[in-house]
Amino acid sequence: MRKLNLYPKLFLSYLIVIMISLTSVGVFSYWTSSRELDQIVENQLSQVVGNAVHHTDLYIRNYERSMVSLLNSSYVKRFIDLPQEETGYPYYELRKLIKELLIEPAFGRNPEIADIFMISAANNAMYFYNDSNGESFNKLQIQQQLDFYKANTDIEGSLSVLNHSILAGQQNMMVTLVRQIRGLSSTEPKGILAVELRAAELSELWKGIDLGENGYFFIADENGKYVYHPDKNRIATSLPDQIQSQVLEAGTNAFIGVIDNKQQMFMSRRSNYGNWRLVVSMSVEELRKPSDTIRTTTIIIGCLTLGIALWLAFRFGRSITGPIRILKGAMRQTEQGKWITIPLPEYRDEISELMSRYNLMVTRLSELVDKVYQAELSDQKSQMERQKAELQSLQLQINPHFLYNTLETIVCYAVIRDSKEIYEIVKALAYMLRYSVQTNLEQITVANELKHVMFYLVVLKHRIGREFEVDVAIHPDYLLHDMVRLTLQPLIENAFQHAFADGVEDYHFIRIDAGEDKDTFWISVEDNGLGIQETRLEELREKLGTNQLADKEKENGSSRGIGGIGIVNVHRRIQMVFGEQYGLQIESQVDKGTKLTMIMPASHRGKEG
Secondary structure, eight states: OTTSOHHHHHHHHHHHHHHHHHHHHHHTOHHHHHHHHHHHHHHHHHHHHHHHHHHHHHHHHHHHHHHHHHHTOHHHHHHHTSOTTOOSHHHHHHHHHHIIIIIHHHHHHOTTEEEEEEEETTSOEEEEESSSOOOOOOHHHHHHHHHHHHHTSOTTOOOEEESOOSSTTOTTSEEEEEEEEOOSSOSSOOEEEEEEEEGGGGGGGGTTOOOOSSOEEEEEOTTSBEEEOSSGGGTTSBOOHHHHHHHHHOOSSOEEEEETTEEEEEEEEEOSSTTOEEEEEEEHHHHHHHHHHHHHHHHHHHHHHHHHHHHHHHHHHHHHHHHHHHHHHHHHHHHTTOOOOOOOOSSOSHHHHHHHHHHHHHHHHHHHHHHHHHHHHHHHHHHHHHHHHHHHHHHTOSOHHHHHHHHHHHHHHHHHTTOHHHHHHHHHHHHHHHHHOOOSOOEEEHHHHHHHHHHHHHHHHHHHTSOOOOEEOOOGGGTTBEEETTSHHHHHHHIIIIITTTOOOTTOOEEEEEEEETTEEEEEEEEOSSOOOHHHHHHHHHHHHTTOOOOGGGSOGGGTTTSTTSHHHHHHHHHHHHOTTOEEEEEEETTTEEEEEEEEESSOBOOOO
């Protein structure tokens, strides 16, 4: 009804009030209820006893399955095949294995098991007790037990359920599951396997059954004796003569008997195990008591119907006016410039739909205002970063022509004095200076960036006093691919400053690779240096996520590879040329190395500059 529109809701609300008033008297009338009550109770008892039989059979079947693991165990079968009255090492070895591998896990899973024992035809026996002090038996007692259980079990090995126990003082307090078993060397049964359960555990299956104050549940065996009864003193005693035959021979219908001078209604069902009869008993007086209260109930219901009708009318009016008041108050807040939404009711009608449309309108207006503000803010921020980048580039232009001429003069002196080292260094510096001081962020080819790296390595060779070769694994097809000027050399320099901070060793390497992945082009710089600590790695990724150029004035001088024209600015400069969906990615493991990957669009290709 809550999902209907307003008009059907009004119609159904008044219809419900009328139907409650008219049908309450007829439905709960005395004569109808009393006529059907007996049949309802009988059906209820049938269901109760049927469920009890089902759960009892499941309970027994669960332990029957637990016995299968014992039956299939080679240790148990080897025990059955032991020679006559074996008491030597083979017996104790098997007892230890069976106890540790089979019995103790079974006791742990099923604490309600009292004991497990097995007896072979060769008069060998094993007894295992669960949290109880069991007794030992002599040869005569063992033979008597074997004869008793063989006489009361099926030779085909099917499960039998007996009301019997080997424990002193526990007769009629245990339920024993027993079956005949075979060894490894025979096809005929050569012993028995038995599991004893505490009969009181059966009562846990029926705690949820409500049978009234004088109702109870009991189990009788095929001989007419109690197997289970709430009164423990009656266990193992015979059923009263007036109900015994009816309990054992009853069909699907209930019957009435007299127990302790009280009329009781009984319903009996046969279990699939042990030929038991599971019986539910309820007091006839309690069963018919509801009929006596129906007359009073009819009057009370009439009064309550009137009260409910008035309450429904009140609630109905509130359900209409309440949401309207909330919507009115929210509109006043909107008039004052406060973009707030209102909570929607759980039901759906015209008013809730109106509230939903109001929330949608407020949300969209708020989003549009926020988008305009964010767009203006983003434009200002992008303009400031470009100006800052150009300023940083201009700071590097310290009369480049004067520096070129000076370096050329040094080259002349180096040639005159035949100093090959000075010649190489100055020549490399001249190229790097000419390449670096260009002020724009135009795209350049991968080949030009690699050439710049080559001259940097020339200078580095003289700085560290040894040769160091960079492994360039880039396919020739990618050498003319576009990339941002002066982004590769800072990553190489970062490796020497931080990855090889303790000095360059023979096993150190730097590898440059490139490739395309769908719509992106990537260039990676990988080393096997010190790596980056996890906390420092998170800081670097957080800086990259801010999408801002690093502030040189706030960077520590010892971390130039991270600030200034280092990693952060390489990342941001790529974004400024190609867009914020591109940039730099960092992967690193401590003492294993670091991999820096520049991500750029695959479609940008230009001419060699």
